[in-house]
Amino acid sequence: MHIAMVPKTTQKVTSSGSSVQSSAFGAHIEYVRIVADADCHIAFGVNPTATTSTIYVPADDIEYFKVSPGEKVAVIGNVNLYVSDLTE
Numbered sequence: 001m002h003i004a005m006v007p008k009t010t011q012k013v014t015s016s017g018s019s020v021q022s023s024a025f026g027a028h029i030e031y032v033r034i035v036a037d038a039d040c041h042i043a044f045g046v047n048p049t050a051t052t053s054t055i056y057v058p059a060d061d062i063e064y065f066k067v068s069p070g071e072k073v074a075v076i077g078n079v080n081l082y083v084s085d086l087t088e
Contacts, residue, residue: 015077025069025071032083037079
């Protein structure tokens, strides 16, 4: 993956033990950068729900995901998840 992309916006999504969704990704957004300040689980989709069976993200790890405009990310855990929209 080409990681030299332009960051557009960053959302902070806070979960206190239940699944919480981000805002929808905007038009022209194809990738997001995810960083969590604690271990958590995430899920992507139009109306996602994160559970302990979805994608595991360890604390302070940087992850990149391909997404579609209009999708969201959901997170579960006691965590702040930082989601940065990226464009080429």
